[in-house]
Amino acid sequence: MTVTKKSKKSLSDFQQLLQEVQRCALCQQHLPFTANPVISVGQTAKIIIIGQAPGIKAHQTSTPWNDASGHRLREWLGIGNEIFYNPDLVALMPMGFCFPGYIKGADAPPRRECAPQWHSKLLAHLSPELTLLIGRYAQNYYLPQYNNLTDAVRHQGEEFIGPFVLPHPSGRNNRWLKINPWFEEAILPGIRKKLQASLKNQDTF
Structure with a gap:
């Protein structure tokens, strides 16, 4: 495939932007450790x-979703590490790029500076076919019209085109999953189907 001067410039701009993100220390004064933005975007x-x-493990290894929540998310989506961690196939971008520390024994909310800044x-450099919003912070930011995350998840039907909303796969949400079995029974299969279709468009299979 021939790469035009325009696409070369675009790729160069994107790489420069990623370097800027990786150097970001916008909220350093509020962080428990040295700023370490953890994203994986192609x-x-x-x-x-x-x-x-x-989380703390992702911070320590500079690998997003490198914990039990990530394992459950990959099970939900029906993909393995080789696809999940290939930035040319799957972009992983949190609401807050650095580990925010703890509040009352749980992970603190993501810092609010990251999303508006980056x-x-x-996204101006990406053309995703499928966007997944994980947890209420992403849902509140991108789909604030819903009263809560449950309403946003429940709204997704067969003809829904996204962005899709999933509860956070943390063990803290086990109670939500238990009282809302329709999520895994009716919502996840449709999301897996659309995800596999997007991967096939990239000649993954």
Whole structure:
């Protein structure tokens, strides 16, 4: 495939933007550790997963979703590490790029500075076919018209085109999953189907 000067410039701009993101220390004064933005984004990705914020394991390894929540998310989506962690296939972008620390024994909410500063700039370089919003922080930011995350998840039917909303796969949401079995029974199969269709469009299978 011939790469035009325009596409070369676009790729160069994207790489420069990623370097800027990786150097970001916008909210350093509020963080428990040195700023370490944890994202995995490739310009050709047709699937984008917008999560919450990296946990302590993701911070320590600089690998997004590198914990039990990530394992459950990959099971939900029916994909393995080789696809999930290929940035040219799946873009992983949290609402807050750095580990925010703890509040009362749980992960603190994602810092509010990241999304307004970086999301639109990164998304301007992407053309995703499928967008997944994981958890209420992503849902509140991108789909504020819903009263709560449950309403946003329930709204997704057979003809829904997205962005799709999933509860956070943390074990803290086990009670939600238990009282809302329709999510895994009726919603997840449709999301898996659309995800696999997007991957096939990239000649993954």
